[in-house]
Amino acid sequence: MAASPAILSARRAEGDHIEEIERVLSGAVSTRDSTVVRSWLRCVDEHKLDPARPTEAYIVPETQLREHREQSERLIGIARTGLEHLYRQVAGQNYVLLLADAQGVTVDFLGDPAFMDPLREAGLMLGSEWSEARTGTCGVGSCIVAGEAMTIHQSDHFDTTHTRLSCTAAPIFDTNGALTAVLDISLLRSPQPKVSQTLALHLVTASARRIELANLMARMRSNWVLRFSRSPDFLDVDPEAAIALDGSGRILGMTHGGAILLAGVAGLDWREAAGIIGQPLSCFFDMSVDDLPAFTRGRAAEERILFARDASAVFVHAIEPERHPASKRMPAPILPQSLRGLSGGDSQMDALQAKAAKLAGTDIPILLQGETGTGKEYLARAIHECRPGNGSFIAVNCASIPEQLIESELFGYGPGAFTGALARGKRGLIEEADGGTLFLDEIGDMPLALQARLLRVLAEREVTPLGQSKPKTVRIKIISASHRDLGQLVEEGRFREDLYYRLNAAVLTLPALQQREDFDWLLDRLIHQRASAQNKQIRLAPDARLALSRHGWPGNLRELVNVIDVALSLNEDGVITGQDLPALARTPPSRETLNQQIPFEAKRSKSARAKLETALAECQGNLSEVARRLDIDRTTVYRRIKRLGLVISRP
Numbered sequence: 001m002a003a004s005p006a007i008l009s010a011r012r013a014e015g016d017h018i019e020e021i022e023r024v025l026s027g028a029v030s031t032r033d034s035t036v037v038r039s040w041l042r043c044v045d046e047h048k049l050d051p052a053r054p055t056e057a058y059i060v061p062e063t064q065l066r067e068h069r070e071q072s073e074r075l076i077g078i079a080r081t082g083l084e085h086l087y088r089q090v091a092g093q094n095y096v097l098l099l100a101d102a103q104g105v106t107v108d109f110l111g112d113p114a115f116m117d118p119l120r121e122a123g124l125m126l127g128s129e130w131s132e133a134r135t136g137t138c139g140v141g142s143c144i145v146a147g148e149a150m151t152i153h154q155s156d157h158f159d160t161t162h163t164r165l166s167c168t169a170a171p172i173f174d175t176n177g178a179l180t181a182v183l184d185i186s187l188l189r190s191p192q193p194k195v196s197q198t199l200a201l202h203l204v205t206a207s208a209r210r211i212e213l214a215n216l217m218a219r220m221r222s223n224w225v226l227r228f229s230r231s232p233d234f235l236d237v238d239p240e241a242a243i244a245l246d247g248s249g250r251i252l253g254m255t256h257g258g259a260i261l262l263a264g265v266a267g268l269d270w271r272e273a274a275g276i277i278g279q280p281l282s283c284f285f286d287m288s289v290d291d292l293p294a295f296t297r298g299r300a301a302e303e304r305i306l307f308a309r310d311a312s313a314v315f316v317h318a319i320e321p322e323r324h325p326a327s328k329r330m331p332a333p334i335l336p337q338s339l340r341g342l343s344g345g346d347s348q349m350d351a352l353q354a355k356a357a358k359l360a361g362t363d364i365p366i367l368l369q370g371e372t373g374t375g376k377e378y379l380a381r382a383i384h385e386c387r388p389g390n391g392s393f394i395a396v397n398c399a400s401i402p403e404q405l406i407e408s409e410l411f412g413y414g415p416g417a418f419t420g421a422l423a424r425g426k427r428g429l430i431e432e433a434d435g436g437t438l439f440l441d442e443i444g445d446m447p448l449a450l451q452a453r454l455l456r457v458l459a460e461r462e463v464t465p466l467g468q469s470k471p472k473t474v475r476i477k478i479i480s481a482s483h484r485d486l487g488q489l490v491e492e493g494r495f496r497e498d499l500y501y502r503l504n505a506a507v508l509t510l511p512a513l514q515q516r517e518d519f520d521w522l523l524d525r526l527i528h529q530r531a532s533a534q535n536k537q538i539r540l541a542p543d544a545r546l547a548l549s550r551h552g553w554p555g556n557l558r559e560l561v562n563v564i565d566v567a568l569s570l571n572e573d574g575v576i577t578g579q580d581l582p583a584l585a586r587t588p589p590s591r592e593t594l595n596q597q598i599p600f601e602a603k604r605s606k607s608a609r610a611k612l613e614t615a616l617a618e619c620q621g622n623l624s625e626v627a628r629r630l631d632i633d634r635t636t637v638y639r640r641i642k643r644l645g646l647v648i649s650r651p
């Protein structure tokens with residue numbers, strides 16, 4: 001009986017396919033993807049397969065399937081959510097999903113039950129083996145050999161049995177960098193052009209990445225995990241890569257993206273990445289394990305930038321070790337956006353941030369204390385920004401306005417209130433701030449007589465302009481600031497006690513820069529901020545970082561910002577070295593200079609140094625003993641030693 005036209009056409013297609021493979025084997029140039037060509041060559045040279053001898057899909061016996069599934073049990077559990085999510089994304093398009101182990105055996109499967117028979121016939125089912133050695137070029141098998149995502153579309157398949165299928169597969173790597181599984185998404189019938197599967201390739205690659213991440217988190221949750229992204233926007237929601245670190249900062253595990261990233265920094269091919277396990281983080285990035293707290297989620301993602309040893313930059317998200325995986329932890333308090341960037345893990349600043357967040361929403365006056373340049377006005381603005389409403393932030397420097405003008409500036413005046421006044425009168429700054437925030441900087445310099453009037457505003461929430469009798473009600477948040485010790489001014493009779501008690505109901509004290517435990521974080525953040533404002537990418541050389549961390553910083557953040565700005569202008573090739581730092585930053589100031597320039601806070605810092613030096617000497621360099629004696633934790637002792645450039649001498 002004569003064959004039907006469909007059978008004849010199928011035979012012709014098979015003949016053409018075999019001829020094409022033979023041409024490629026004889027060295028002819030092919031329009032196929034290079035991954036396909038390489039696989040065809042392997043099929044003949046290594047696997048000894050013959051394109052003229054098609055073989056049916058192979059399904060492993062039940063007992064073997066059970067063994068394969070048992071070995072992959074943990075991964076199947078972790079991958080299941082990813083599989084289901086991907087299946088929903090391609091719902092209604094007749095795709096089937098396969099999770100195969102490293103031998104190519106399908107250990108999990110999701111497909112439309114309505115098509116089970118044709119799927120089974122094509123080998124798209126639980127237990128089917130898709131190794132390249134058995135099946136020839138195919139999505140799962142060729143992905144296992146190449147270790148990369150690919151689409152094997154229709155006649156890309158080596159064996160004519162499978163040339164109807166279109167299979168797109170992505171590898172899943174274990175935390176030690178070994179290929180452990182393959183995620184495959186296949187179609188029984190697909191449109192002719194291979195580009196029709198481009199989206200499938202993206203989806204399957206993204207799903208494999210997420211499964212690796214979930215696997216890393218599940219296996220290494222009792223360790224630090226660092227997640228990476230080139231974009232701050234996706235850092236916290238869909239990172240590109242992740243690594244896990246032990247307590248000393250050595251790499252314990254990684255996702256494939258992590259392996260590619262670290263190998264790239266070290267100038268290696270990712271296939272050599274297994275040697276990365278056990279290496280210290282500092283080999284790859286300008287950071288140590290002590291810096292990890294500065295990269296946790298409390299900071300805005302765009303501020304968590306990290307510089308790699310090859311001068312590239314990446315955004316990071318550090319996740320603290322889960323100490324009690326079984327118990328649910330208390331969720332971390334969510335800070336308003338404007339307050340988030342204030343601390344990089346400094347214990348004093350962390351507490352200050354939390355307190356500021358609580359006070360911001362109230363009408364309680366806040367007093368900011370701290371040396372000059374520690375960021376009092378910056379903090380006041382941040383508090384204002386997290387308040388609801390769109391009132392203005394009005395800053396008044398009580399030390400810089402001439403004494404005779406302060407009253408009229410603050411309270412305003414009515415028409416013709418005094419000689420030289422504007423005929424129509426003038427609104428005072430207190431009224432300007434109505435609905436917003438009045439920031440009274442250098443409140444210690446406010447004349448005594450005005451202090452009484454200010455007290456009335458605070459008590460009665462009313463302001464009476466000069467020359468007027470009718471008070472106006474105002475709703476303002478008052479934040480005052482002083483670098484002076486207001487308590488001492490009260491003792492000296494230069495500041496009203498009643499006003500002092502009203503103002504100091506809520507005091508936030510900013511630490512001196514030299515005291516801050518998050519100095520490195522702050523430094524990197526400021527460099528990044530200042531550099532990006534000038535569209536520059538800048539890295540800090542280790543000698544410059546050392547010089548900066550050892551400087552005394554009497555001018556605090558203001559001085560640091562100035563030093564950075566100068567260094568941004570002086571540096572060459574985008575690297576700030578010791579040479580780019582002005583003399584001030586290279587020579588630590590003398591004790592005399594510190595004593596003269598710094599009032600109360602930094603003296604505390606100086607004595608903190610002396611205390612630490614004494615404790616170190618008396619405890620003979622035993623950090624745990626020092627920590628107990630100073631009643632701080634060991635990590636803080638270590639950070640302070642580093643910051644102050646002290647040497648631990650042991651007997």
Ligand SMILES: Nc1ncnc2c1ncn2[C@@H]1O[C@H](COP(=O)(O)OP(=O)(O)OP(=O)(O)O)[C@@H](O)[C@H]1O
Binds near residue numbers: 341370
């Ligand atoms: N958290 C911060 N992040 C970035 N820049 C900051 C931060 N805090 C302060 N700065 C910068 O440091 C400089 C000094 O800050 P600010 O004027 O707020 O200090 P201050 O304590 O109010 O000083 P003074 O007591 O002299 O008035 C400013 O340029 C400010 O922009």
